[in-house]
Amino acid sequence: GPSPRPGAYLVLDPTQRPCASGELYGVHLPYEGLVLKRAYIDMQTQNLALRSENPAHPEVFLPLEGHEAHIVGRVAWILQRM
Numbered sequence: 001g002p003s004p005r006p007g008a009y010l011v012l013d014p015t016q017r018p019c020a021s022g023e024l025y026g027v028h029l030p031y032e033g034l035v036l037k038r039a040y041i042d043m044q045t046q047n048l049a050l051r052s053e054n055p056a057h058p059e060v061f062l063p064l065e066g067h068e069a070h071i072v073g074r075v076a077w078i079l080q081r082m
Contacts, residue, residue: 003053004036008080012073019048019071026072029060034072 003024004010012026019025019039027037027050037050041064048067050060062070 004075004078005080008078010036010078011076013076014073016074016076017068017071019067020074024075025050026075027060027070028072029070036075 010026016023019041021039021041024036024038026034028034035052037052037060040049040051042049045061046064047061048064050062
């Protein structure tokens with residue numbers, strides 16, 4: 001999906017909390033607060049890999065089991081200037 005730019009308005013769908021691979025989510029992380037991350041499921045390690053759209057930010061990993069507690073919701077739509 002599209003990536004939001006600075007100043008964009010986002011709507012998060014809180015009913016979409018178990019993550020689907022490749023989708024963009026609002027995630028509450030300790031010491032960071034609410035951040036946007038793209039989720040990727042790694043069945044081998046049983047982790048959820050969370051990647052920023054900015055490659056300068058490191059990947060964050062959460063255990064697949066119980067990850068929903070950190071997920072605020074999937075980005076349902078983005079309103080931004082073209």
